[in-house]
Amino acid sequence: MAEARATEGDKRERILQAAIRVFAKKGFYATKVSEIAKAASVADGTIYLYFQNKEAILVSVFDDRMKALLALLERISSSQRTSEEKVQRIMELQLGLLEEERDLAEVVTVNLRQSSTFLKQYAAPLFRRYLELMADVVAAGQRDGSFRKDLNPRVVARSLFGGLDGIALTWALGAEPPEEPSPVLLRKAASQFSALFLAGLRAGAELGAEAK
Amino acid sequence: MAEARATEGDKRERILQAAIRVFAKKGFYATKVSEIAKAASVADGTIYLYFQNKEAILVSVFDDRMKALLALLERISSSQRTSEEKVQRIMELQLGLLEEERDLAEVVTVNLRQSSTFLKQYAAPLFRRYLELMADVVAAGQRDGSFRKDLNPRVVARSLFGGLDGIALTWALGAEPPEEPSPVLLRKAASQFSALFLAGLRAGAELGAEAK
Amino acid sequence: MAEARATEGDKRERILQAAIRVFAKKGFYATKVSEIAKAASVADGTIYLYFQNKEAILVSVFDDRMKALLALLERISSSQRTSEEKVQRIMELQLGLLEEERDLAEVVTVNLRQSSTFLKQYAAPLFRRYLELMADVVAAGQRDGSFRKDLNPRVVARSLFGGLDGIALTWALGAEPPEEPSPVLLRKAASQFSALFLAGLRAGAELGAEAK
Amino acid sequence: MAEARATEGDKRERILQAAIRVFAKKGFYATKVSEIAKAASVADGTIYLYFQNKEAILVSVFDDRMKALLALLERISSSQRTSEEKVQRIMELQLGLLEEERDLAEVVTVNLRQSSTFLKQYAAPLFRRYLELMADVVAAGQRDGSFRKDLNPRVVARSLFGGLDGIALTWALGAEPPEEPSPVLLRKAASQFSALFLAGLRAGAELGAEAK
DNA sequence: CATGAATGAGCATTCATTCAT
């Protein structure tokens, strides 16, 4: 009976996992509900016992993971680390997600952009919250004197997110030959991005710039 | 006769412009070919005199603009400016594209990711070329002593592209309330990103970093 | 449950029967899939659960009946009858098919010729096999002394098939006024054709011909 | 000017010739009007200066040749030859048509059956007339004592037409391997069919048949 | 007469969703 319940509870999760796999491989629109069903070893109709419609699956994928990510981000934000360490932890978090679950990352970064309606209505608030938490960390760093104060924390957050996403995107699309998309290279790239980004963000970095 | 030719040349362009508008508003998959036709004031069938199929329209949008962008990038790269000025010109170029044609930007950054097959097969090489040109500028800056030498130019290029794209994305998705998506804000954000990025990239920036 | 299975089995058959009716009435190309669906009292999409596409329906009509026909022909061929009786049974078989299912006959003889690609690739082998079985019966008759030996059995088979098809065609097209396309007339025509054909085929018939 | 008129007069003929070629290769429905135009080196619109619509082209092909055929048939019918010679001339005529213009033959025998509406409304009368002329020759042979009198001339005509068509069809479809569709084989088959058919038709042939 | 770009009605096919079992 515990078995049965576990199986039942699993079913929603199994569908979700299958969806991540198939969405990542074929894209949201090109994915047929029946393909998800097959990948989850479930009947087509069963999907609709757990999700209202196809888009709701994508929403759930995003929702589940994004909430987990936000929770982690909040924990980082409120931890006792230095601001710079926090930023580095955030980078590791966002890219670590990739390394562990490349399919999920592709779904979140690529597929999510497919339904602009959905993106704007549902994902945007969560995404905004993610950026705000990043911005909070930056702002705190400005207050404690770690980071330069002449930059809008929100712009910094967007740059951070965008830079990481850009690295992730090129990595996911397949590395530029002759490189290969190995976790090693991703970590190398991440560490260089970190060096670039933090050097620009540190207090004192603004002094070198006289122009513009 | 000049009229006639102009009209003919216009028709393809009119369809392209209409497609950019509709793709931006509704997304690639949600856009019906008949909608593009209506927006371009042509018959449905006329579309197929100029484009092989719906996807080919998206390809053309990307292709036309990307090639123009690459040409500009090459001119910047081979100009007599300093390396730092070149990087700034690149930023202006990529974001300026947005300011002028917000719909186009949304199509290129958002819709293009919808057909992963297409993205990987067609867009990736052009995109890669774009990144390579950026990397060349960075590498030149490293050689002439303007930029720190401990960073892989390609990683820097991806960070630059990603950061700009992130800023563009959040801008295109609608600014974070109560801000509004004004060109002014975009330019402000761009200037701050520039300050952040160049400060991290300048020769000497690596000295502040002792860790990792 | 027996009910359910019967219904399921029926559905494919129902579509096939409906297709025969509509193809016969309007021709293959002029027939819309939705018309077949309506005639079979199924939804349009249901058709595609049983057939890959419109042409596959035509193939199935041909295939199902042709295989049945070939089986009957083989039984006739290997029976204990005299060669002449066998030929007469073949004639009855081919024309009897018509009498019972005029629509089917029209589909097989007329519509099948519409997709030359299909005809050549799919139907030709089955058709050839049909002719070969006929030729075998003729050849056997030549060996047992019933039929004249100076004719190529294959040519005889083609003549037999063609003659029957010609009679069927004119019958199916509507009899020549003021006659009407009655089974009676078909049977009369068949019996006369039989008399004509067998008289020409019998051993000894070649003696009367001195010319050419 | 004579040149010009010749060219102009040619244009209709050129379209017709092109249509025969393309119809024979791809079938009536699968042939695009633009393909005929291209094959005739004419603009698409030009076709409609000479023919009301696509079907009218097929009608014209049929009409032109059929009328010529009927004229020849009438000449044979009213000639001074013996009845048996007349039948042989008819066979040669129908099959000779094939040998000389295989494309045309395929159009007439195969494609014409595609539009059953058309076939019934337009071609049937001409076809009937063709059969009637054949039947007249047979009837005349019965009266002059050449042919057996127990067969309906119309049925004989249909058998004759059908047999020839069957031979033509199998020949056009490609001979049964390893034979090849050579004119030689067609003539051989024709001569055998002639021997078979005339032996069955000759006065006296009915005597051998006691049954039915 | 000739052209061929433009038209738009028409149709096969797909696939998310439902529902009887």
Place this chain on the structure above:
DNA sequence: TATGAATGAATGCTCATTCAT
């Protein structure tokens, strides 16, 4: 709950035909 056969609305694309030049 689970199934998967059935549904039918939705749409990309074709191509015969027209007509301004």
